[in-house]
Amino acid sequence: NAGVTQTPKFRVLKTGQSMTLLCAQDMNHEYMYWYRQDPGMGLRLIHYSVGEGTTAKGEVPDGYNVSRLKKQNFLLGLESAAPSQTSVYFCASSYYWSDTQYFGPGTRLTVL
């Protein structure tokens, strides 16, 4: 039981490049979330999903897209990376809407 896993762990991009971050969970959770964490800013919700095939915008969705084609996977895409997207990205999942969130280990992304 791996819990929540994220790939890659680290990535360096140049401005304008694109990439996809993958989150996978093996706990059969309905809800999945993408957060970004910046120094002094806490965790800010980018997008979330309340079930397979659904996505919704969070607090800071601009510049990101997501997909949830399979229940266990939640993908976060950056179409044209910008230096402002340099951050640590965390994926999380939960069984119920108000339930404990289980976080992945994070992806540290640097955009030059």
Add this chain to the structure above:
Amino acid sequence: GQQVMQIPQYQHVQEGEDFTTYCNSSTTLSNIQWYKQRPGGHPVFLIQLVKSGEVKKQKRLTFQFGEAKKNSSLHITATQTTDVGTYFCAGRGNTPLVFGKGTRLSVIA
């Protein structure tokens, strides 16, 4: 939108001293959760409070939820070096969880 404010931002204590972090919401919450993030790690769930005035204890940690369900606190008695990290509160009203900015705790041995 819903906002969750957390103070202080930083706290440095001598080992053995007590520590408290406070969380305040702009709206009434249905529940509040607390998470701990060790340096270089990811947030890990500590506890959830649901009822007005609720108090829960985990060993040296005491969590409170205010009567109006708009504020919460985490108190650590006699801190240890293992308590180092950032403590986040996260509140939920009619929206997904909203995290406070966290309180970073440093413990000096």
